[in-house]
Amino acid sequence: MKLGSHVSVAGKGLLSAAKEAYSYGANTFMLYTGAPQNTVRKNIDTMHIKEGKEFMEEHGLGDIVVHAPYIINLASPKSQTFGLGVEFLRKEIVRTEAIGSDYIVLHPGSHVGSGEEVGLNRIAEGLNEVLSKEQSTFVALELMAGKGSELNYKFEHTAFILDKVKHNEKLVVCLDTCHVHDAGYDIINSFDEVMEEFDKVIGLDRLQVLHINGSLNPKGSKKDRHANIGADEENPKGKDHIGFKALHYIVHHDVAKNKPCILETPWLDKKTNLYKEEIEMLRQK
Numbered sequence: 001m002k003l004g005s006h007v008s009v010a011g012k013g014l015l016s017a018a019k020e021a022y023s024y025g026a027n028t029f030m031l032y033t034g035a036p037q038n039t040v041r042k043n044i045d046t047m048h049i050k051e052g053k054e055f056m057e058e059h060g061l062g063d064i065v066v067h068a069p070y071i072i073n074l075a076s077p078k079s080q081t082f083g084l085g086v087e088f089l090r091k092e093i094v095r096t097e098a099i100g101s102d103y104i105v106l107h108p109g110s111h112v113g114s115g116e117e118v119g120l121n122r123i124a125e126g127l128n129e130v131l132s133k134e135q136s137t138f139v140a141l142e143l144m145a146g147k148g149s150e151l152n153y154k155f156e157h158t159a160f161i162l163d164k165v166k167h168n169e170k171l172v173v174c175l176d177t178c179h180v181h182d183a184g185y186d187i188i189n190s191f192d193e194v195m196e197e198f199d200k201v202i203g204l205d206r207l208q209v210l211h212i213n214g215s216l217n218p219k220g221s222k223k224d225r226h227a228n229i230g231a232d233e234e235n236p237k238g239k240d241h242i243g244f245k246a247l248h249y250i251v252h253h254d255v256a257k258n259k260p261c262i263l264e265t266p267w268l269d270k271k272t273n274l275y276k277e278e279i280e281m282l283r284q285k
């Protein structure tokens with residue numbers, strides 16, 4: 001099982017990220033190449049990549065994932081926003097390759113009023129500008145909760161995008177448990193059926209990254225607020241509506257085998273997270 005969490009690159013870049021992941025008992029991790037909310041990025045040469053890779057090798061860490069910043073919106077009807085997204089994603093793919101990661105997770109985009117079909121076509125157009133047959137990194141389209149005008153909250157959206165992208169051999173899918181639950185899929189009682197549908201609509205070979213999170217809201221709420229794994233009412237961040245049993249079932253499922261499973265669960269305060277405990281809980285048979 002490949003289990004880890006989102007970690008920070010503050011300080012010594014990849015080396016700091018790897019050390020943080022190791023402290024949680026993880027064997028994989030996910031990082032942002034800078035702040036998730038902006039496009040300010042340090043030169044890749046300052047990210048301690050060689051030392052980071054050495055540390056990873058020595059400590060059994062691998063199959064790491066990069067997450068693109070949220071501000072990329074390829075579905076935007078505004079040409080400036082769209083253009084910035086395309087340009088930034090191109091650079092981010094280069095950085096992801098330099099870090100030695102095979103996957104960059106992307107929120108496909110929000111149509112902000114232009115409508116779903118227009119937005120989906122725009123995403124495909126953007127990906128067609130970015131993807132090249134030479135790149136070694138896959139772009140992992142994240143399945144979203146459907147908050148606001150967010151797209152890719154249905155498997156059919158992913159299928160639509162795949163169909164319109166020339167180099168779709170460079171596209172895979174990231175399944176976020178909080179998002180698909182919030183989008184209305186019953187992963188609590190019918191995960192096998194949900195995966196059958198995934199296979200029918202997208203193809204299970206595309207599923208390459210998982211985000212393992214609880215949800216603060218009931219199925220179909222389209223809220224996208226992550227909860228700690230199996231958290232009850234006593235948890236200061238609120239109760240998880242998915243529950244430990246379902247999340248444990250998913251990480252031990254065949255579809256997750258050897259795929260990076262990344263926790264993005266809330267921190268209790270600025271200094272405290274539960275990644276170590278949550279990883280340990282999920283790993284148990």
Ligand code: FE
Pocket residue numbers: 067105107142
């Ligand atoms: Fe995400």
Ligand code: FE
Pocket residue numbers: 142176211264
């Ligand atoms: Fe996620």
Ligand code: ZN
Pocket residue numbers: 176178179224225226
């Ligand atoms: Zn989320």
